[in-house]
Amino acid sequence: xxxxxxxxxxxxxxxxxxxxxxxxxxxxxxxxxxxxxxxxxxxxxxxxxxxxxxxxxxxxxxxxxxxxxxxxxxxxxxxxxxxxxxxxxxxxxxxxxxxxxxxxxxxxxxxxxxxxxxxxxxxxxxxxxxxxxxxxxxxxxxxxxxxxxxxxxxxxxxxxxxxxxxxxxxxxxxxxxxxxxxxxxxxxxxxxxxxxxxxxxxxxxxxxxxxxxxxxxxxxxxxxxxxxxxxxxxxxxxxxxxxxxxxxxxxxxxxxxxxxxxxxxxxxxxxxxxxxxxxxxxxxxxxxxxxxxxxxxxxxxxxxxxxxxxxxxxxxxxxxxxxxxxxxxxxxxxxxxxxxxxxxxxxxxxxxxxxxxxxx
Amino acid sequence: xxxxxxxxxxxxxxxxxxxxxxxxxxxxxxxxxxxxxxxxxxxxxxxxxxxxxxxxxxxxxxxxxxxxxxxxxxxxxxxxxxxxxxxxxxxxxxxxxxxxxxxxxxxxxxxxxxxxxxxxxxxxxxxxxxxxxxxxxxxxxxxxxxxxxx
Numbered sequence: 001x002x003x004x005x006x007x008x009x010x011x012x013x014x015x016x017x018x019x020x021x022x023x024x025x026x027x028x029x030x031x032x033x034x035x036x037x038x039x040x041x042x043x044x045x046x047x048x049x050x051x052x053x054x055x056x057x058x059x060x061x062x063x064x065x066x067x068x069x070x071x072x073x074x075x076x077x078x079x080x081x082x083x084x085x086x087x088x089x090x091x092x093x094x095x096x097x098x099x100x101x102x103x104x105x106x107x108x109x110x111x112x113x114x115x116x117x118x119x120x121x122x123x124x125x126x127x128x129x130x131x132x133x134x135x136x137x138x139x140x141x142x143x144x145x146x147x148x149x150x151x152x153x154x155x156x157x158x159x160x161x162x163x164x165x166x167x168x169x170x171x172x173x174x175x176x177x178x179x180x181x182x183x184x185x186x187x188x189x190x191x192x193x194x195x196x197x198x199x200x201x202x203x204x205x206x207x208x209x210x211x212x213x214x215x216x217x218x219x220x221x222x223x224x225x226x227x228x229x230x231x232x233x234x235x236x237x238x239x240x241x242x243x244x245x246x247x248x249x250x251x252x253x254x255x256x257x258x259x260x261x262x263x264x265x266x267x268x269x270x271x272x273x274x275x276x277x278x279x280x281x282x283x284x285x286x287x288x289x290x291x292x293x294x295x296x297x298x299x300x301x302x303x304x305x306x307x308x309x310x311x312x313x314x315x316x317x318x319x320x321x322x323x324x325x326x327x328x329x330x331x332x333x334x335x336x337x338x339x340x341x342x343x344x345x346x347x348x349x350x351x352x353x354x355x356x357x358x359x360x
Numbered sequence: 361x362x363x364x365x366x367x368x369x370x371x372x373x374x375x376x377x378x379x380x381x382x383x384x385x386x387x388x389x390x391x392x393x394x395x396x397x398x399x400x401x402x403x404x405x406x407x408x409x410x411x412x413x414x415x416x417x418x419x420x421x422x423x424x425x426x427x428x429x430x431x432x433x434x435x436x437x438x439x440x441x442x443x444x445x446x447x448x449x450x451x452x453x454x455x456x457x458x459x460x461x462x463x464x465x466x467x468x469x470x471x472x473x474x475x476x477x478x479x480x481x482x483x484x485x486x487x488x489x490x491x492x493x494x495x496x497x498x499x500x501x502x503x504x505x506x507x508x509x510x
Contacts, residue, residue, distance in 0.1 A: 038484040211458030292385040307416045322414035
């Protein structure tokens with residue numbers, strides 16, 4: 001049978017972000033696919049070298065349009081490590097709260113995108129309706145729905161009031177029951193399962209070979225979560241489960257992400273309950289001593305790493321950002337091979353790509 | 361424990377030259393030359409360390425280093441000194457397929473030759489890019505730091 005190559009993207013029917021892949025088909029069967037990145041490459045790592053440490057917070061908030069807070073958190077952790085700053089407990093707790101709210105936001109957004117790509121528009125509407133709740137909560141806390149601008153080196157910039165906490169608690173109750181509903185849909189709905197089971201398979205061995213992280217690794221049985229493996233902030237004080245599945249397909253990834261959303265809501269409740277009193281930040285010393293620091297954290301999509309090198313001047317000598325999407329992208333050609341053309345949209349949505357993160 | 365064992369084994373490979381100086385890192389690291397990279401990876405894999413987090417290119421003075429960050433419950437970094445004019449490292453993709461995009465990024469941004477990997481197609485930069493390797497020290501893209509920083 002003759003082969004046909006179809007270019008998909010960079011302007012995409014599947015994703016809101018630009019990614020190009022050309023898919024080689026034999027009939028309806030995918031034989032091969034080739035990726036091309038770089039359509040939103042902004043040279044952020046290079047830009048960071050000409051801005052001061054404080055200015056860079058604003059810059060790194062814009063690496064990603066969904067998980068902006070985890071990027072500034074990881075960056076601030078690295079600079080605080082170089083400075084040897086002890087961030088007050090309340091400040092770190094507020095950071096963790098936003099990290100978890102962001103995880104809820106990211107996973108609900110992703111469920112909507114997947115549902116839309118596989119033709120379940122009702123689920124898409126439900127998921128994004130519920131996402132509004134968490135966006136409103138984040139706006140209440142930080143003033144921003146997506147970019148929060150709350151982190152600073154040495155702590156956070158805004159304190160939480162009693163009124164905000166009450167709103168948060170009541171919002172989380174509603175969210176909790178909504179996520180239960182979504183879990184029932186993902187777990188039991190026949191159409192959802194028909195479109196997601198058995199496609200985009202990755203084995204535990206694949207996950208290890210391709211260095212995959214986050215929910216994709218956990219859906220293939222890999223028990224990796226930096227909040228447990230290398231507790232940063234105060235995650236060791238909170239109790240939560242690392243959700244894993246063994247199926248390794250798109251459905252397992254959906255199950256992992258939805259259950260993680262429930263865990264994130266539980267974490268938020270614990271954070272509100274245990275929120276310490278006191279200061280929220282300490283003053284940053286102007287001079288960052290010479291040295292190098294690696295900061296790792298668990299973003300909604302998996303491990304984020306920031307490498308910061310200081311040469312003693314006012315701006316960093318080098319900042320390296322590695323985001324989880326870059327690891328997930330390498331596996332796409334393998335996941336797509338042998339599938340029907342109609343399943344491509346489900347697999348591409350299933351890995352939860354963030355191209356802005358991967359390009360930087 | 362596995363990281364500690366691997367760290368000691370890799371240190372035996374390492375020949376620290378006296379003229380190499382680099383600032384301290386908050387995770388374990390070993391300085392190696394490019395031809396010691398593959399033996400070091402084999403030691404890591406024997407000790408069940410498979411997760412390559414990323415590869416960072418970094419300058420210390422005029423010397424370019426590639427940092428291979430590995431992770432297995434704790435971090436270990438292989439610091440590879442890139443010798444000029446050879447300017448190359450072997451590819452890891454046959455041992456760690458996940459290294460593919462990191463290596464292509466290094467090849468594009470730092471113009472380091474990755475021996476055994478086809479890097480003729482661009483991955484991040486535009487196809488008609490003529491600015492050289494943007495992250496290299498001598499690149500025309502190199503931004504001058506403000507004088508007050510010095």
